[in-house]
Amino acid sequence: MKDIKEVLGLPIISIQEGEEGAIIKSVIINCNNKSLEYLIVERRNDNHTVLEAIPYTAVVGVGYYAVTVDSFASVIDFSTLNLEEKQFKKYDDMLYQRIVTQIGDFVGVVLGFSFNENTGKIESILYKDDASHNKKLQRENLLTIGYRLLIVSSLDDKVETEKVSAIESVSRYVMPSDQQKAIALEDVKQPMSAVDTFLLNSLNDAMGKVLLSDIYDYEGNILLHEGTKISREPVEKVRLVDENLVYEILANI
Numbered sequence: 001m002k003d004i005k006e007v008l009g010l011p012i013i014s015i016q017e018g019e020e021g022a023i024i025k026s027v028i029i030n031c032n033n034k035s036l037e038y039l040i041v042e043r044r045n046d047n048h049t050v051l052e053a054i055p056y057t058a059v060v061g062v063g064y065y066a067v068t069v070d071s072f073a074s075v076i077d078f079s080t081l082n083l084e085e086k087q088f089k090k091y092d093d094m095l096y097q098r099i100v101t102q103i104g105d106f107v108g109v110v111l112g113f114s115f116n117e118n119t120g121k122i123e124s125i126l127y128k129d130d131a132s133h134n135k136k137l138q139r140e141n142l143l144t145i146g147y148r149l150l151i152v153s154s155l156d157d158k159v160e161t162e163k164v165s166a167i168e169s170v171s172r173y174v175m176p177s178d179q180q181k182a183i184a185l186e187d188v189k190q191p192m193s194a195v196d197t198f199l200l201n202s203l204n205d206a207m208g209k210v211l212l213s214d215i216y217d218y219e220g221n222i223l224l225h226e227g228t229k230i231s232r233e234p235v236e237k238v239r240l241v242d243e244n245l246v247y248e249i250l251a252n253i
Contacts, residue, residue: 002062002117003126004091012041015060016071022052024067025213027091028083029122031145036120037088039067040078042214051078051220062117078220086147096202096247099127099150102143106130107152125150202250206230209253217241224249 004027012021022041030037038053058074059067099107108129114136115122124136137152144151207230215224215238223241224234230249238245 001114001123003114004112006064007039007062007067008091011066012039012054012072013066013068014070014072015068019072020066021072022075025051027056028053028081029089029091029094029145031087031089034122034139034142034145036115036122038076038081040090041075049214049222051216052076053078053081056120059120089145089147092245092248092251094145094150095251097148097150099125099137099152101152101154103154107137108135110150203235203246206250206253207232211249211252213252215245215248215252217245 008024008026010024012024013019014021022043024039025042026040027036028038028040029035036056038055039059041052041054043050043052053076054069054074055076058069060070061068094110095112097110099110101107108127110125110127111134112126113122114124114126121139122142123139125142126134126136128134141152142150143153209230211224211226211228211230214222214226217223223238223245228234230253235246235249238249
């Protein structure tokens with residue numbers, strides 16, 4: 001089983017050509033069967049960045065150094081994909097998505113997932129609850145991957161606390177100080193949900209950090225470049241395109 005973060009950033013190697021090609025930037029998830037459908041890869045061509053896709057069925061192996069395919073002939077121009085938005089979702093769009101039980105209780109927000117590298121099936125979801133505890137739920141609890149929500153069955157004792165390294169906890173999932181929280185919430189005039197508070201706190205904590213990778217719109221155009229310093233201006237630029245894309249900023253710092 002592989003954590004999705006172990007795959008992002010890996011190169012693609014063709015077995016037939018014996019060449020190392022594009023870099024994996026994200027994945028497309030099939031919401032119906034809860035599995036990986038495509039790898040989204042980035043290739044530089046004449047100083048231009050080109051987005052392409054590789055069907056997960058074309059993947060031969062997922063290693064620690066690279067992902068292998070039989071041939072680069074399986075690579076598809078990303079712009080030619082005709083994906084129904086209710087059936088397919090980018091990994092970036094799934095990050096920080098709200099998780100709700102079938103009876104309407106808030107569970108948390110998505111931080112990532114692990115998948116079976118042989119089949120591409122998602123096996124567990126890593127999430128943060130409203131008490132900022134990192135936990136995971138298993139595939140059998142996952143009922144629906146929706147456009148804006150993940151619906152799960154009653155969790156009870158089936159939820160396990162996810163152990164993360166101290167370095168990862170500090171660098172990626174650290175929560176802001178009480179002073180930072182006060183700054184983020186000082187202009188809020190109405191009661192906020194746990195999700196709204198979580199998002200504001202996370203954005204406040206992101207200020208001053210830099211992007212680790214480019215942020216794209218849904219047509220493959222670059223909105224923010226790798227290395228962009230996070231401030232109100234780039235966040236607002238992304239928000240005006242689609243509020244859901246703001247979560248991609250949080251996922252790439």
